[in-house]
Amino acid sequence: MEKKTAKDTGLDAFTQELRQRVYGVGEEHDKGPLLKLDMADKILRFCQANSLWPMTFGLACCAIEMMATGMARIDMARYGAEVFRPSARQCDLMIVSGTVNKKMAPALMTLYEQMPYPKWVIAMGNCAISGGPFAVEENYNVILGVDTLIPVDVYVPGCPPRPEALMQGLFKLQEKISGVRHPFPQTPHPPRENSE
Ligand code: SF4
Numbered sequence: 001m002e003k004k005t006a007k008d009t010g011l012d013a014f015t016q017e018l019r020q021r022v023y024g025v026g027e028e029h030d031k032g033p034l035l036k037l038d039m040a041d042k043i044l045r046f047c048q049a050n051s052l053w054p055m056t057f058g059l060a061c062c063a064i065e066m067m068a069t070g071m072a073r074i075d076m077a078r079y080g081a082e083v084f085r086p087s088a089r090q091c092d093l094m095i096v097s098g099t100v101n102k103k104m105a106p107a108l109m110t111l112y113e114q115m116p117y118p119k120w121v122i123a124m125g126n127c128a129i130s131g132g133p134f135a136v137e138e139n140y141n142v143i144l145g146v147d148t149l150i151p152v153d154v155y156v157p158g159c160p161p162r163p164e165a166l167m168q169g170l171f172k173l174q175e176k177i178s179g180v181r182h183p184f185p186q187t188p189h190p191p192r193e194n195s196e
Contacts, residue, residue: 059098062125
């Protein structure tokens with residue numbers, strides 16, 4: 001395959017070179033399984049969607065909202081995604097929560113490569129999506145969108161997005177994985193006796 005230049009792909013020279021170094025040029029990554037069993041695949045996807053293991057990985061202010069999503073008020077544990085793992089090798093979800101600068105980019109790509117397949121990525125916040133407030137002419141150090149480095153499945157806009165927005169992103173990802181909207185409606189708490 002003909003070697004693409006930075007101009008062809010719309011990426012800046014730094015990002016282009018980084019991608020070539022980590023992934024190679026024209027290399028296919030997700031070729032899918034050799035054997036495909038539809039029913040087993042469906043059940044597997046259902047299980048995967050409801051037991052996502054995110055990486056303990058925060059880059060800037062958006063990470064505070066991500067932490068809040070795991071705490072009691074929002075409690076993402078209700079939807080099977082509370083097991084934040086300290087090792088990339090145990091994760092299947094990377095939530096890119098914050099500004100990705102050029103110094104961090106190789107580390108981020110290494111972590112993504114260390115995650116086993118199947119794996120998913122949520123770009124949380126405007127910085128991760130497009131550089132956010134740093135997408136200005138004077139910027140020399142911020143990557144303008146993490147999707148120039150790794151594939152992104154769901155984008156959660158905001159500066160920062162509230163925990164509810166991250167939950168919406170999580171539901172969207174679950175829908176993308178399993179093909180149906182999860183979770184099922186939760187059983188409401190029974191009314192308290194003698195409550196006015
Ligand atoms: S999007 Fe806003 S809140 Fe999130 S990391 Fe960037 S500047 Fe901070």
